[in-house]
Amino acid sequence: MDAAPNCAICNAPAYSECSCESERLQIAVHQAEQRAMEARLAEIRDWVIAHARMHILGAFERLKTTRKQAHSAYLASLPYYTVYMQYSGHPPIHPMAIAQLQAQIGEAHAELKRGIDADWRASVLRYPEVLDYFYSLVEVRMPSDRSPRVREPPFAVAGYADRGYDHSRLEKEMKKRKQRREREGSVGLREDQVYSAVGRHLRGPPPVPTPPVGGGYPPPPGRYNY
Ligand SMILES: [Zn+2]
Known part of the structure; x- marks a missing residue:
């Protein structure tokens, strides 16, 4: 079985060679560069x-x-x-x-x-x-590539597993919206609309994707070696 992951952005299979991930990476790099370098x-x-x-x-x-x-x-x-x-x-x-x-x-x-x-x-x-x-x-x-701070950044030792949505925050948010709707008596979002809106909000921007091979970046170790 081919265990290479689908595109993190559009979910196209790995062999489709869409450019979303490398495009998002470029944007993320540009933004990180501004945060880190501007001052x-x-x-x-x-x-x-x-x-x-x-x-x-x-x-x-x-x-x-x-x-x-x-x-x-x-x-x-x-x-x-x-x-x-x-x-x-x-x-x-x-x-x-x-x-x-x-x-x-x-x-x-x-x-x-x-x-x-x-x-x-x-x-x-x-x-x-x-x-x-x-x-x-x-x-x-x-810093040297052998530096411990480079080899072992102080986060995600195990990797970045999907944690899904934070349902407790989601439920709190939906309750708040329901109360507001009842208070104001106005036409608000239906629960399923709230769910998708809040879900989008809680998910935030997509994680920095791993670029596909050939996108101008060296392939990170691991992606194709499951
Ligand atoms: Zn894609």
């Missing part, structure tokens, strides 16, 4: 962004300081600059010399601004590389 990924993202930003800003500030020092040194080297500053822009020198100095100062300021803008653009363009670097420092560690 951690957000934490990692914040850490990476903070450090990348700190690095970029720090590097840019150093460039800016160097440029400003060079700028100041250049201004100080201009003829009449010191006296021009002493007289707050109105030194007792020939107007031609003042005009020329003002043109040189204006050009130097514009050059400083262009340089700072270019440095900032160049710094920001390094973000992809810098983000890669900080992400690469984050370690994701898998």
Whole structure:
């Protein structure tokens, strides 16, 4: 006798190769991944962004300081600059010399601004590389396959036997609905409708299915070896 179980979702025989189980598994994996990883990924993202930003800003500030020092040194080297500053822009020198100095100062300021803008653009363009670097420092560690916690998870040592419906909860729920119906005198669900509705509710979502062979996952041991 073929003891391979039917599809857990649509009950098709094992040889029918329906895709429900692998589809449900993909959904379950996606949901589990969100539950397990979302908060951690957000934490990692914040850490990476903070450090990348700190690095970029720090590097840019150093460039800016160097440029400003060079700028100041250049201004100080201009003829009449010191006296021009002493007289707050109105030194007792020939107007031609003042005009020329003002043109040189204006050009130097514009050059400083262009340089700072270019440095900032160049710094920001390094973000992809810098983000890669900080992400690469984050370690994701898998436990050893020989670890007892991997080999013997702390649940279902015997396996997952079907336990059917929880009839005590079901009966309580039906009683509650009957009382409510009597109280409200309204048209409610018939008992059999309540049963199926409650049954669906108590069963909850189907268990994470074992994927069929060939669904992109290795077959778990046991499924076809009864
Ligand atoms: Zn199926």
